[in-house]
Structures are given as structure tokens and as C-alpha cells.
Amino acid sequence: MIDPYPVLEGLRSVGPVVRVRLYEQFDVWWVTTYTAAVAALGAPELASDQRYAHPDLARYVSPMRLGLIDKDPPDHTRLRAEALRASSGGVLPAFRRHTADRCAELVDALVPQHTTDLVTALVEPLVDETLGEFLGLPHQTDTVLRTHADHLLQPMTGAAARTEITEARRALRRRVRTGPPPEEPGCRPAAGLRGDAPSDEWADVLLQMYGAGRRSTTDFLATLLLGVLSREDWSARCRTPRGRRLVTDEYLRLDGPIVRGVWRFARTDTVLAGTPVSAGDIVIVSLALADRDPAVFPDPARLDPERTPNRHLQFGHGAHRCIGVPLVYALADALLSTLALRFPGARTSGDDPAHRSGRTSVFRGPARVPAALGPRHPS
Template identity: 30%
Template sequence: MTDKLPFEFFLSPEFSTDPYAVYAELRAKGPVHAIDFPPGASSFVIIDHEHVRPALNDPRLSKSPANGPDWFREAIAKDNPVLADNMLMSDPPDHTRLRRLVSKAFTPRRIEELRPRVQQITDELIDAFEGDTIELIDAFAFPLPIIVICELLGIPDSDRADFRHWSGALVRPAFDEELARQRDEAGDALRAYFRELIAQRRATPTDDLVGALVTSTELSEQELLSTLALLLIAGHETTVNLIGNGMLALLRNPDQLELLRERPDLLPNAVEEFLRFDAPVERGTFRIALEDMEIAGTQIPKGSFVHVSIGAAGRDPQAFERADALDVTREDNRHVAFGHGIHFCLGAPLARMEAQIAFGSLLTRLPGLALGCEEKELSWRFSGSILRSLTALPVTIQGGPRA
């Protein structure tokens, strides 16, 4: 294990631009590193695939804030209560109960039934492209998943601009008073929105997911609010990143782009490769050691925060041949972009289906697709948080979308 990495490790522009180079240097020194994150706490980050995968499903690593130190529980309750009581932030048996209530909406069969509608939304978004330069995040990568998750939940997609603002504020680390104020306002606004929606559904029942959840007697009011917030945010943020990061990877590797254009049968493989190569979630949400334990020879004291780097695991050369190369033909792709074990992403079937349709349609309908700016002009948002997301992705096309 190396000396403790400073808090600024996750915050530097260099890390945001290319975390994989940083992780490669660290990996040469060991798979587990002490970090000062949160500042002053006992904290560690795991960066190799061999130990990341089991850590994601280790019952000794709790996801519940209740098992954290007093200051952490108080901070969660004060700073982000709208996201504090859902299946992502809980252990069994609460996790089991909360996940079961939502899982019926995300079965592979239910998701497959959505395919024609997702294709329709995709085509309508591409039809609306104008000119030879498109900002792909705003024009496509964001609206596609937010429309889909809004329709699944049963809430108006006309509110998606508000959702984007609230979501961005809630997942962005609040490192100063202004960011903390923005986060608090976003949490209050989202909570008020869902309270009004819940009241509407109770007065007039519907058969959408919100309508189903509000009738449950197994959810407290806070759990209901937190679950709806989680579904909304997780249901679109990660897919935005999957589309944006994956498209950038293709634009940086034109041979892979052309291969995928020529062989659309590779789309399922390609989506898995995008998930491995530049994962939408760079690090898993916090875990807390319930007991003194050892990971890869490193002693982890009880009460320590353990961060699991999904991005680093996806580039581990011990797990993936030519790990730093994009290969849309890659098979047996054991990435952990959706997690592993009981917290495996419930929305994985939906994200995969949306991504396959998105990339297939973009490559079919946009001839001459190319990056519309210098690579040095690209920037990444949410520096310091768990997500890995471009602020914008300008692309050029020739002659507008094909019919």
C-alpha cells in the first residue's frame, strides 16, 4: 500500500481528463491505496479487477449510512436526505424489500416491450438534428434516457429540464457554500415535486411505476421519495454517460467506428466494451467496513470508507487483454460497470437496450460522423463525484440525417 493519497486525488483536472493513466501508475504499486476521502477519515480505494469484483458483493462492506460514523450519518441526513433511504443506500433485509418492490418494472421482458417506443424516440431525436454540427449530449444523449425513464415512471417529460438541473446539483460534490446551497435547493425542489406527484397518484390511481409504488404499504414516505429520486437520477444519468463516453471512444478510434457501422451484429458486444472501456460510473458509491478486515494484504479497520473503482477495474491488464484498447469484437467481457452481486444495477437491461438502439441508429443515419472540436477542448463534469460524464460532445455529420 502507498502513502495516503491526498483529497485532491479525485479532484484534479488531470484525473478528470484521464483517470486511467493515474490508476495505471497506482496499480503498479498495489491494488489497494489509502486516501484522504472523505477528508480526515480512514478511507481506501480498490483499483484492480481481482479485488474490485468481490468487494462489490462483500457483506462486510455496508452500504447503509447507519453504519458510518456519527458525523457521516448526520451529514447524509442533513445534506442529501432525498437520496438517503433507497435500495442503493441500504443492506439486507431493507435492500431486499426495496429492490423487490421496483424490480417488476425492470424485467428483461418488460424492457423488451419498450423497444419499439425507444426506437421511435431515438428516430424523432435524430430527425430533429439541424446543420452539419450537433452537440450530441444536449440533442440526443440526455433527452433519450430522460424521456424513457419519465414515461416508465409516468411523469411528464416536459419537466426534464428541471430534472437535469436538480439531478446535476444532487450528484455533484458540494465543496463550497455555493454548491451546498445549490444542492439543498435541488433536494428541496425534487422532494416537493415528488410529494405533489404522489398526492396526485393517490387521488387518481394510475398503472405506471409511480402509481404502483404509491399504493405499497411496505414503503415509508421517506423511502418512497428517496426511491423515486434514485430511479429518476440513476435511470438517466448513467445512460447519458454511456452514450457520450461510448461515442467519444468510437470517434477516437475510427477503425472501430467503421467496423461497427459495417457489422451491426456487433452492437451488443460494442455496448459491453463501451461499459468496460470508459464506464459511466467511475467509482461505486461508498461502502463502510463493518469489521476489521484485509483486502489484498491491506488492513482495513472497522468503520473505514472503502471506495471501489469501477473505471480502474475495467482497464486492469491482468483481467483484460489489451485493456487500454477499444475492441468492439471483445468477448467474455467481465466488466463490472453495472456492479456485482445484490447491488447489480436494476436498470442494466434498459440501459443496454437504449444504448444498442442509440448507437445503431446514430451510425446508420449519420454519415461522415466525426468529432466536431479539438480533443483538448473536451471537458468532463462532476469532477470529484462517482460519475464520469462529458460536459458536451460536438460532432459533425454530412448532409443531415439519413431517412
């Protein structure tokens, strides 16, 4: 959907928890307000594990749901701690340095005075390479990995989609566990979070971080650039860390990549925001609606690059808050600061609906970001 917000806002007018038919096939509870979203994300009665779904609903749940965010304690606690340990010490500072250096190389390769698609020339290679190296996965020539990762993220609209997602997951798990063939040029030996011999469980965690993290981050960074570069004051604003962080958070809130929401499954009969929910029901927490709730964010449909506080939920909330948050901020900061320094006159035409088409994914973002770069600033 090019612009889902009018439909979503119509749901909120009905109530904080609304019954919705998804894909014209099955019914779910849709959480529409910020307060109800925070309650749902922290409710022990609502599980992340799809095994709690009613048997009549389980066949509609995507087989991609086997990573860290789809587990409950104690497995979630153990795996999250392992992921945080693996990314501790100097790992994140090294990621930031690598991101800044690679971003500078990609921006320096852009042709001045030309109109360039920043998705293919800048965002996609930057995310693929930095995230791939962070996780210890092949990233430079492994188109197989990227293709399967994209198949993994298609909406679960029927039996054919389930088959494609299942096959992609199996192929990805093999790829994560074994690494690239030795003759594959440009792919480094195992490193990063992958380690030398990942178990099937850890491979599932990594492939979800790569598949969902890569696609959602690419979509968000494309949205960020498409919007920011349409503003006259963008380069001045993006010259300071504070300015870059504020505008990044505001685009996460206003138009983040997670529109459909976070899935939960009722362990028992419970009540959510005054609405009875039966054991086995699916509850979808709409992060997009929560982040545009006028009870929390004044004038929520307006971009406010100075909005503070900005307690958006695009990274989730509580124990399942995304562990990739520092990576997203590092990538956004590198892109905005480097472009502001090298091409301060770069401009986009804003959010042209045509740029939203051409991709099938559970995430939302522009397929293209055409930017008139202008002259390169000497630096």
C-alpha cells in the same frame, strides 16, 4: 478531472487496497484491482448503508445516499424485488419500442451536412423522455426536476455542498410524490414505476434512479458516441446487434461514467485483500481501475471492439448489480443502429479534452459531442 487514469493507475501500483485522502479532508480505503473489487462488492462485512460509517466520517457522506443501491438486506431485497416486479411483463419491451421510436424521431430532426452537438440534440432529450416515462415522472417541461437532479449529484466537498444536496433531495422527493402541477403542459399523469401514491421510501428509490441513472446514462452515451463516431468502420460495425453490443461493453469497460467508485462502510473489523480494515471505515471500490486491471483484461488501455469475454464491473456485481442495465443497453442500441442507418458518414474528432469540461458531477462524461453529420442516407 479530465483524465483520471494516470493517477488511478499510480494507486494500483501501490497495492490492491490503498489508503487515500479524499478532497484533502478525510481518509478512505481505495480498492484498485478486479479481484479485490469483486470481493469487496460481495463482502457481508462491508455495508451499503451509510449508518455504519464512523461518526467522524459520516459528515463527509453525501445525503443523496438513500436509494436502492444504498440499502442492505432485508430492505434492499424487498425494494429490489418490488422494482423488478414493477418492470416485469411488457414494461421493458415497451421501453425498447418507445426508445427506438423516439430515437428515430430525434435523428430524423438532425440537419444533414451540419456539425451538431449530439448531447443536446439527441442524447439528453432521449434519456430524459424515455427514462422519465419509464419511471412515471414528468419529463418534457420539468426543468425543475432536472435541475434538482443535477444538484443532487455534485461531489460532497463541504458544508455548502451538503446543504445544496439536502435541499435538492427534499425538492425531488416532493416532486416525485406529488407529480407535476395539473397546468404543466406535456406532463402525463402518474404512470410507470412511480405509481399513484409513492411512499417516501419508494420516492427515494425513484429519485435516485432518475438522478443517478439519468446523469450516468447520459454521460456514458455521450462517451460512446464521441468515441465510436471517430472510427472509420463505425457504421459497418454498428449495423449488427452483436457489433453494437460488443462496442457498448468495451466503452463501458474502457471509459465508463463511474470513475470514483462504489462506496461501502465496514460493519466490523475485517481484512480485505490482505489489508486490515477497521469498523466504520469507508471503502471505495474503483470500478474504473477494476475494469482496466491487466490481470483480467489484456492490454486494458486499448479499445478493442471485439473483446470477449468482457466481464466489466460498470454495472456493479452481485446483489447490488444495477437494475437499469436493460435500459442502458436499449438506449445505446437505438442510438448506434439509428445513426448507422440514417447518417453512416457522421464523424467526431475523437476525445478532445475540452469536451470533458463544464460540468460538476460524481460521474464523468463529455459535455459536448460535436459531430459532422454528412448526408442523410435514404431509408
